[in-house]
Amino acid sequence: QKEVEQDPGPLSVPEGAIVSLNCTYSNSAFQYFMWYRQYSRKGPELLMYTYSSGNKEDGRFTAQVDKSSKYISLFIRDSQPSDSATYLCAMSQPSGAGSYQLTFGKGTKLSVIP
Amino acid sequence: KAGVTQTPRYLIKTRGQQVTLSCSPISGHRSVSWYQQTPGQGLQFLFEYFSETQRNKGNFPGRFSGRQFSNSRSEMNVSTLELGDSALYLCASSLARGRAINEQFFGPGTRLTVL
Numbered sequence: 114q115k116e117v118e119q120d121p122g123p124l125s126v127p128e129g130a131i132v133s134l135n136c137t138y139s140n141s142a143f144q145y146f147m148w149y150r151q152y153s154r155k156g157p158e159l160l161m162y163t164y165s166s167g168n169k170e171d172g173r174f175t176a177q178v179d180k181s182s183k184y185i186s187l188f189i190r191d192s193q194p195s196d197s198a199t200y201l202c203a204m205s206q207p208s209g210a211g212s213y214q215l216t217f218g219k220g221t222k223l224s225v226i227p
Numbered sequence: 228k229a230g231v232t233q234t235p236r237y238l239i240k241t242r243g244q245q246v247t248l249s250c251s252p253i254s255g256h257r258s259v260s261w262y263q264q265t266p267g268q269g270l271q272f273l274f275e276y277f278s279e280t281q282r283n284k285g286n287f288p289g290r291f292s293g294r295q296f297s298n299s300r301s302e303m304n305v306s307t308l309e310l311g312d313s314a315l316y317l318c319a320s321s322l323a324r325g326r327a328i329n330e331q332f333f334g335p336g337t338r339l340t341v342l
Contacts, residue, residue, distance in 0.1 A: 119269075156231070156317050156333025157270070201270060208283045212275060215260075215331065219269030 116140045119202055119218025128227050132189040136202035136218045139183065143204035143216070146178050148187045151199045151220065160200075161187070192225045199223070229253065231320050231334035239340045245306040248337045252299050252320030258282075259301040260331060261293060264315040273316075276301055305339075313341045 119136045126132055134148075145164055149157035161176045163169045169176045177186040185204075189196055201220040208214040232251045240246050252259050260283075261273040272285035276295035293303040299320070305312055315338050319331035 154335065156319070156335050158333065159330050162330075203270075212258075212277070212282045214272060214275070214283055216272070217262075217270035 117202065117204060117216050117218045120221055121219050123222040123224060125224045125226060126192055128192060128194060128225055130192050130225070132187075132192050132196070132223060132225075134187040134189075134200050134202075134221050134223070136185050137183055138185070138204055140204070140206065140216070141183075142206040144207070145205045145213075146176070146185045147203040147205070147215075148174075148176055149201045149203055149217075151201060153198075157201055189223075192223075194225045194227050197224050231318055231332055233316075233318050233334040233337050235337060236335065237338045237340075239342060240308050241342050242308055242310060244308050245304060246308060246339060247302055247304045248316055248318075248339075250301045250303075250318030250320075250334060252301070252318075253332055256320035256322055256332070257299055258321045259295055259299065260319045260321070261301070261303050262317045262319065263287070264317055264336070265313075270317070273303065308341045310341050313339060315339075 117138045147162040148160045150160050151157040163176045166178050166180045173190045175188040199220040199222045202218040203215045205213040205215050234249045258277045260275040262270050264270045274293050275283040279295045290306045295301045315336040317336045319333045321331045
């Protein structure tokens, strides 16, 4: 079992829909939970991060973490065609020497259809 | 502020050759991490360099190596290329202040194709 599991999709939704992206994990050492967005031919960019269980909202985006179930989600409200990208969950854990290592999900490819 | 730059952007090599990829981090960033991205395995951590020292290493064979220079620029090298090394190689830089949420800023990647 991989440490981080993410449904690769692809996911296609109409403009204005609510999108739900999910990841599960098995490593209890993960401390921070992040969502990255990657447009075609670009590197990933950090969208949101959270530490504790619960919800964190930023505009149309809400990140949710349930540590007891080892499950994280990203919700996108009022989805726009510009949200079309691959979304990767990522989790960090201490790796010694004052450093933290990221483990990524495989990414979910989202298409928002006008 | 200029972002992370990677050169070259595209590269075609044949099996058995070696390749060197370059990464220039954001000015002031001292940590550089390298990742391999493939459709099958996703984004996998290769190694991290901080102040010219390798601080972390992922689960890749010794054919994959890297280094960091005093100006924080980094190179990674892959020797004896295999077909399975075809991937997008991403470099990310961060301030690396020892916090769990050091935001990593990614470059556009180098697309390596091994024939």
